[in-house]
Amino acid sequence: MRITRKAEFSASHVCANPAWSAEENRRVYGPNANPHGHGHNYVLEVTVEGDPHPVTGMVFDLRELKEILNQEVVEPMDHRFLNREVQPFDRIVPTVENIAAEIWRRLEERIKRQHPSVRLTNVRLYETSDLYVDAGGGA
Amino acid sequence: MNLRLTRRYRFAASHRLHAESLSEQENRRLYGKCNNPYGHGHDYVLDVTVEGPPGASGLVADRAALDGLVRQRVLSRLDHMNLNEDLPEFRTTVPTTENLASLVKKMLLDHWNLPARLARLRISETDRNAFELEIAP
Numbered sequence: 001m002r003i004t005r006k007a008e009f010s011a012s013h014v015c016a017n018p019a020w021s022a023e024e025n026r027r028v029y030g031p032n033a034n035p036h037g038h039g040h041n042y043v044l045e046v047t048v049e050g051d052p053h054p055v056t057g058m059v060f061d062l063r064e065l066k067e068i069l070n071q072e073v074v075e076p077m078d079h080r081f082l083n084r085e086v087q088p089f090d091r092i093v094p095t096v097e098n099i100a101a102e103i104w105r106r107l108e109e110r111i112k113r114q115h116p117s118v119r120l121t122n123v124r125l126y127e128t129s130d131l132y133v134d135a136g137g138g139a
Numbered sequence: 140m141n142l143r144l145t146r147r148y149r150f151a152a153s154h155r156l157h158a159e160s161l162s163e164q165e166n167r168r169l170y171g172k173c174n175n176p177y178g179h180g181h182d183y184v185l186d187v188t189v190e191g192p193p194g195a196s197g198l199v200a201d202r203a204a205l206d207g208l209v210r211q212r213v214l215s216r217l218d219h220m221n222l223n224e225d226l227p228e229f230r231t232t233v234p235t236t237e238n239l240a241s242l243v244k245k246m247l248l249d250h251w252n253l254p255a256r257l258a259r260l261r262i263s264e265t266d267r268n269a270f271e272l273e274i275a276p
Contacts, residue, residue: 017195028196030203095197097142104140130147133199134188135140 002121003059004047007069009078011086012039013094037081042099043126044073046107050118060118068114072106096133100125104135143258144199145188148209150218153180154234157223178221183236184263185213185243191255200255208253212246236262236270244272 015032016025025033032038046069050059077086082094092098104123111120119137126132155178156170166174173179187209189200220226222234232238240262247257256276263269 015197017197028198028201093197095193097144097193097199098197101140101142101193131202132145134143134145136143137140 001052001059002047002049003062003065004045005062005065005069007044007046007066007074008041009044009074010039010041011077011080011082012037013082013089013099014038015093015095017093037083040127042077042096044069044103045122045124045126046103046120047122047124048111048118049121050115060115064114068107068110072110073103096125096127096131100133100135141190142193142199143188143190144255145186145259146202146205146209148185148187148214149182150185150214151180151182152217152220152222153178154222154229155179156233156235158233178223181264183217183239184266185209186259186261187247187257188259188261189253189255190258200253204253208247208250212250213243216246217243236264236268240270240272244274 013032014035014037015029016022016035017028020028022033046065048060048065052059080086082089082099084090086094088102089098092102100123103125104120107123108120111118121137123135124132125135154173155175156173157166158169161169187205189205191199193199216226217239222229222239226234226242228242229238240260243260243262244257247260251257257274258276259271259273261269261271
């Protein structure tokens with residue numbers, strides 16, 4: 001059985017690869033490369049899979065999942081400039097793809113440690129209502 | 140971990156569901172209001188999902204390249220069109236959203252020029268229905 005929990009955070013970012021020229025960054029990222037950054041209201045949907053516990057009837061206590069999302073994602077990223085304040089985006093371009101992948105890494109490890117019987121199956125991150133990325137456990 | 144990027148597009152189009160090989164009565168029974176003779180329209184929502192490694196840019200797909208392909212090959216042919224009258228592809232098949240999804244797949248794959256792979260298409264005819272097509276690697 002799969003359960004999904006949603007969380008939101010607002011953050012600013014610049015998409016530019018420091019190894020490339022300003023022109024190259026503008027060509028690849030368009031206005032996302034504007035040097036002083038801009039922001040989004042990110043919406044995160046996290047899906048975990050497991051068997052409901054025979055006594056509690058729950059796959060994963062949603063309060064506990066909420067707390068994990070708060071600690072790993074919302075508290076460190078909400079109302080932050082990702083490039084300057086959140087690792088590894090001082091080194092890795094904070095595209096929505098890379099942010100989703102980083103959230104996947106943070107959550108996968110934490111959930112495995114805290115709940116070995118539950119498996120993270122998908123991290124969906126909306127940058128806008130018309131653009132989102134799924135980081136999943138496949139290939 | 141694999142990464143999929145989904146981009147949402149919109150188009151407005153009209154259609155009439157009517158199978159030539161069936162009688163008037165059968166068409167009416169099968170398609171109901173969707174068989175009304177002069178057609179009707181929807182604001183369709185198209186979600187295009189691509190899959191691939193993000194590479195040095197951190198982008199699974201160049202947004203402008205994906206938007207350009209979808210606009211040129213799909214939206215320019217469907218938006219503000221009568222699917223039955225304006226698309227030769229629907230002269231012999233019924234423009235259900237199932238058939239529309241298959242046509243959009245063909246429109247895109249015939250001209251696909253992005254490094255990322257087309258992984259899924261999803262079309263909503265209204266916000267109460269959706270048709271999803273998973274595309275095998």
